[in-house]
Amino acid sequence: MADITLRLWSEDDLWLLHRANTAEMTAHLNGPESDAEVADRHARYLRYVETGEARMFVIRHGTQEVGSIGYWSVRWREQDAFETGWFVLPEAQGQGIAGRAVGLLRDDISSQGGDSRPLVAFPETDNPASNAVCRRAGLQLVGTITASFRGADLTMNEWVLDGYERRGS
Template sequence: MDHRLIPADLSGHGLRLRVWRDDDLAVLLRAVTDPEYLRWNTHTTPVEDEAAVAELLRLRARGWARGEVATYCVTDEADGTVLGHVGLNSLDWNLRCARVGYWTLPEARGRGIAGHALGLVTRWAFDAVGLHRVELGHAVGHTASCRVAERGGYVVEGTLRGAMFASQRRDAFRDLHLHARLATD
């Protein structure tokens, strides 16, 4: 079976999801160095400058080509302003399962953008990609992310102890709330 992921623009709710581009470097750097983003997300290697962001974009492009990730830049459908990110990671083609993640830029928070983007990529994952299960994990205590997950139909399945890096540390861990949706939900 061919497991290539073919990027397709997704639209709805005033949003357009498109593949990240090289000209998005500055906004992506601003996003991944935002203090609130850093409070909840820790990359496996530091992403602190444009060179590291460029490498991140190269890795995402390779991941698309290999069928390992499907990462989208969330933009305003009317004017193209970058608002955030949503993407599938850790694709397991045998189990037809993936993990989804999302974030929004500071100026886009509190407007329902993450939830709408999550809905678009979830529908695409089930209908176009053919996944059976999409998992969503967030740090315990991240109530905003929990609300987005629950509103998106992602059922809480439990807590995974020590399943993610502690904030900005690669030598300490914290617990993760696991949510999931099935294609049959």
């Protein structure tokens, strides 16, 4: 199996957001964004990388770009945390890529000195694949929340990984 690596988001990665902006890929995110919203997301990712306010990555499987993952600071349950989110393109799904990318993301957080914060993820409750990624990556299901996302309510599971700097791997 080809290696999974992460590289920081770059100007040339807009195409990846367009590939992920389909009804199938956004079914658990209240649907696709407009082209202008995708362009805005790309600009935010570039700004995040430049300013360091978040770390956004392209997931590479061997030599192919197959998705994205990132983390950013949030306030969660009255504490500072890092939230993560990801996508893997359809042709690369079902190969354990997202779970391995979460592991690499945890390593990046540690290398940046942020591993004392909990890592949280909020997949939609009816998204079995993303919830399974959370479970396999060692996050614990601690609740369910409903919040507005892309103009509509979205009910999400709350997954958290506390103290992952002490993990055995």
